[in-house]
Amino acid sequence: MSMIRLVNLTKRFGKTVAVKNSNLEIEKGEFVVFLGPSGCGKTTTLRCIAGLDNPEEGEIYIENELVNDLPTLDRDVGFVFQHYALFPHMNVLQNISFPLRAMRNKKSDVEREVKKIVDLLRIKDILHLRPAHLSGGDLQRVALARALVIKPKVFLLDEPLSTLDTEFREEARTMIKRIHLDIGSTTIYVTHDQMEAMAIADRIVTMNFGEIQQVDTPENIYHNPTNMFVANFLGSPGMNFVDCELEGDSSLKLKQIGKFLKVGRTIVEKMKSMGAGKSFVMGIRPEDAGVRVKRDDMGFDMEVAVVEELGPENIVNLRAGDQIIKALTSPDFLPKSGDSVWVVPDQDRIRIFDRETQKEIL
Amino acid sequence: MAQIARKKRKKGAKIVVNVIIGIVIALVFAAYVFPIFWMGVSSFKTKVQIFDPQPKLFFKATLNNYKVFFGVSESSEVGAGRRGAATSFIAAMLRSILITGASTFLAIVLGTMAGYVLSRYQMKAKDDLMFFILSTRMLPPIVALIPIYLLFTNMGLKDTLAAFLIIYTNFNLAFSVWIMKGFFDDVPFSFEEAAMCDGYTRFRAFIKVVLPMVTTGLAATAVFCGILVWNEFLFAIIIGTRKWVLMPPMIFTASYGTEGVIWGVLASSSIIYIIPVVVFTYLVRKHLLRGVTFGVIRG
Numbered sequence: 001m002s003m004i005r006l007v008n009l010t011k012r013f014g015k016t017v018a019v020k021n022s023n024l025e026i027e028k029g030e031f032v033v034f035l036g037p038s039g040c041g042k043t044t045t046l047r048c049i050a051g052l053d054n055p056e057e058g059e060i061y062i063e064n065e066l067v068n069d070l071p072t073l074d075r076d077v078g079f080v081f082q083h084y085a086l087f088p089h090m091n092v093l094q095n096i097s098f099p100l101r102a103m104r105n106k107k108s109d110v111e112r113e114v115k116k117i118v119d120l121l122r123i124k125d126i127l128h129l130r131p132a133h134l135s136g137g138d139l140q141r142v143a144l145a146r147a148l149v150i151k152p153k154v155f156l157l158d159e160p161l162s163t164l165d166t167e168f169r170e171e172a173r174t175m176i177k178r179i180h181l182d183i184g185s186t187t188i189y190v191t192h193d194q195m196e197a198m199a200i201a202d203r204i205v206t207m208n209f210g211e212i213q214q215v216d217t218p219e220n221i222y223h224n225p226t227n228m229f230v231a232n233f234l235g236s237p238g239m240n241f242v243d244c245e246l247e248g249d250s251s252l253k254l255k256q257i258g259k260f261l262k263v264g265r266t267i268v269e270k271m272k273s274m275g276a277g278k279s280f281v282m283g284i285r286p287e288d289a290g291v292r293v294k295r296d297d298m299g300f301d302m303e304v305a306v307v308e309e310l311g312p313e314n315i316v317n318l319r320a321g322d323q324i325i326k327a328l329t330s331p332d333f334l335p336k337s338g339d340s341v342w343v344v345p346d347q348d349r350i351r352i353f354d355r356e357t358q359k360e361i362l
Numbered sequence: 363m364a365q366i367a368r369k370k371r372k373k374g375a376k377i378v379v380n381v382i383i384g385i386v387i388a389l390v391f392a393a394y395v396f397p398i399f400w401m402g403v404s405s406f407k408t409k410v411q412i413f414d415p416q417p418k419l420f421f422k423a424t425l426n427n428y429k430v431f432f433g434v435s436e437s438s439e440v441g442a443g444r445r446g447a448a449t450s451f452i453a454a455m456l457r458s459i460l461i462t463g464a465s466t467f468l469a470i471v472l473g474t475m476a477g478y479v480l481s482r483y484q485m486k487a488k489d490d491l492m493f494f495i496l497s498t499r500m501l502p503p504i505v506a507l508i509p510i511y512l513l514f515t516n517m518g519l520k521d522t523l524a525a526f527l528i529i530y531t532n533f534n535l536a537f538s539v540w541i542m543k544g545f546f547d548d549v550p551f552s553f554e555e556a557a558m559c560d561g562y563t564r565f566r567a568f569i570k571v572v573l574p575m576v577t578t579g580l581a582a583t584a585v586f587c588g589i590l591v592w593n594e595f596l597f598a599i600i601i602g603t604r605k606w607v608l609m610p611p612m613i614f615t616a617s618y619g620t621e622g623v624i625w626g627v628l629a630s631s632s633i634i635y636i637i638p639v640v641v642f643t644y645l646v647r648k649h650l651l652r653g654v655t656f657g658v659i660r661g
Contacts, residue, residue: 050559051558071558072558072559073560077559078559079556079559081552081556083550085550085553085555087575088575089574089575098557098560098570099560099561102561102562102566103561146556146560147559150560
């Protein structure tokens with residue numbers, strides 16, 4: 001049974017379309033991440049699910065119940081805001097028990113529920129403090145506690161880590177995932193950080209310009225992106241793109257580089273089937289670029305521009321004309337600027353996109 | 363070496379600046395406080411002492427002026443006030459407190475509700491509406507005095523509690539709407555959204571979450587509105603002629619004797635009239651100085 005279902009969801013703000021005709025199904029207990037650049041509609045979609053924004057068109061179902069006209073307070077959602085929105089005039093304990101007091105629960109029940117969540121998040125020693133005196137990490141944990149204390153059907157997080165320092169971010173990320181597994185909630189998590197998304201998601205929903213681009217597991221989305229946007233947005237650095245066309249029966253002409261690359265039958269046949277006169281883009285991930293010092297006829301040569309040493313790996317920037325290709329190499333591979341090296345892409349990892357529609361054809 | 367010298371010079375300059383600032387503050391403070399000091403001293407003097415061309419710092423104080431205020435003693439001066447009449451000082455004082463309190467309360471309740479709606483909801487011609495509200499304060503009140511007098515007389519509202527509440531609430535409404543809207547604008551909407559996610563209705567979110575965050579605004583508005591009504595003289599003397607005589611006209615009329623102004627009584631009643639405002643402002647001073655939201659909204 002699907003927990004949340006969006007059918008043709010459309011939300012406009014004046015003339016701008018924030019969410020365009022979105023369809024999505026989320027299963028019970030799933031951890032789904034909405035990923036995309038700022039302004040892509042991910043937060044708006046989340047707010048529509050919570051009932052904080054009302055869509056112009058389309059339907060939202062929670063547990064097969066149409067909730068379009070249900071006010072936020074009846075939707076049974078827990079929401080963590082980007083800036084936490086903890087109430088400054090209440091201490092941590094009052095903040096956490098606030099949702100329970102909404103329902104006029106018995107005092108003993110309130111105390112029991114609060115204690116459970118306080119133990120789960122390990123925030124016992126800050127209960128008497130006001131939000132103004134808390135660190136970023138503590139604020140975030142209190143916000144999580146307040147959202148979770150009523151055991152919501154759906155747990156919604158809007159960029160909860162964006163205001164944290166980098167050092168706490170990974171720790172907090174792991175904590176959120178642990179809590180999700182502990183309480184078995186259905187979680188939707190909004191972020192613009194592809195690494196965060198890859199790390200915690202069961203499924204990633206990539207969005208751009210208000211449209212859902214691809215919904216899949218992190219692994220599939222990374223290796224089989226449906227279009228150039230997804231290919232470039234995931235991965236750091238993103239996928240390299242080289243304009244190309246078919247040359248003969250077994251090789252690609254790489255236009256800006258001015259070189260040829262031998263490719264396998266499947267790629268050639270697929271490109272042929274798209275019809276003549278089409279232009280294509282070859283995509284290759286930096287870790288699959290395969291840089292060699294020795295001449296290799298399965299690849300092509302480029303000039304080394306800059307080498308960035310990251311520690312566990314190096315990014316080698318290769319240049320030919322206007323084209324730059326970024327390649328990930330082992331840390332002991334340290335060519336000098338101006339050296340000539342050979343790029344031998346992993347044949348199985350080469351992706352071909354239609355230049356016009358930007359969609360993957362393979 | 364040169365650096366140390368420069369530092370020393372800088373430090374010296376800082377002291378000089380601080381001294382100058384101190385002197386200026388002292389002068390301004392004296393200018394504000396001296397009239398009140400003079401009035402306070404005069405309220406303990408007899409008529410002869412008040413008119414002494416060489417006023418003494420130490421003198422034999424009399425409580426007679428205060429006794430007149432509380433009706434214990436009558437002024438020795440001929441024709442002092444309408445003593446013994448229904449318009450005793452204490453009754454006028456209570457009426458002033460009632461009207462100031464009630465009209466300030468009304469102005470704040472209405473202003474808070476209107477300010478919240480204007481701050482949060484989309485509506486057509488909002489700016490025009492805001493301007494219209496403000497425009498009610500653009501005329502000097504005296505321009506509206508005669509029309510209001512005629513209107514209230516014809517409606518039978520003259521010399522009634524309702525008349526004062528209507529006029530004074532109206533006076534303050536524009537101010538309270540604008541100030542409260544400003545304070546609500548500073549409260550991020552996500553606080554209400556958070557409360558609604560927590561299971562609260564919009565109205566309960568407003569009461570439980572938003573209102574406690576604007577106590578500074580409420581206190582500031584209350585002080586401003588309260589003082590304006592407390593000190594209002596023009597409408598008080600025109601509307602409240604018999605039953606609803608308020609303190610400002612009371613002080614004015616009661617301190618006129620046949621021999622001219624009775625300065626002692628004028629001073630004592632004015633000093634007493636200041637006390638409630640001072641006490642009220644003192645009580646809310648904490649809210650005037652800092653807001654509870656200070657330093658919490660991060661971004």
